[in-house]
Amino acid sequence: MDTDFDDQFYITRAPRRAIESLADDVLRGAGQIAAFLFGEATARRRVYDLADSGRLPIFRLGTTICARRSTLMAWIAAQERASREVA
Numbered sequence: 001m002d003t004d005f006d007d008q009f010y011i012t013r014a015p016r017r018a019i020e021s022l023a024d025d026v027l028r029g030a031g032q033i034a035a036f037l038f039g040e041a042t043a044r045r046r047v048y049d050l051a052d053s054g055r056l057p058i059f060r061l062g063t064t065i066c067a068r069r070s071t072l073m074a075w076i077a078a079q080e081r082a083s084r085e086v087a
Contacts, residue, residue, distance in 0.1 A: 025068045033058070033067050 027033045030044035030051075038046065050056035051065055057075050058067045 025070050027067050027069060027072075028061070028064055030065050033065065033072075036067075036069060036072065 027036055030047040031041035033047045033056075034043035035041040037043070047056065047065070051058045056067070057071050058065050060066060
């Protein structure tokens, strides 16, 4: 790889394991997110509704809706804490 290019754009060479772990953490598509959250990929509409209302921590890769498993787990934990504070 061109060192000048690396230096110019601050490209780092992440360990392969870190890259694989990042790929494993990303859910691609409403079906994968629905399966993770609700146990069934057919709940895609619920994912879109939550995402459109800003209540679900998502990002997009092009036009594909995506989420990190780790972020969703933290979001769920925050929802649980908030519900305990109200109760």
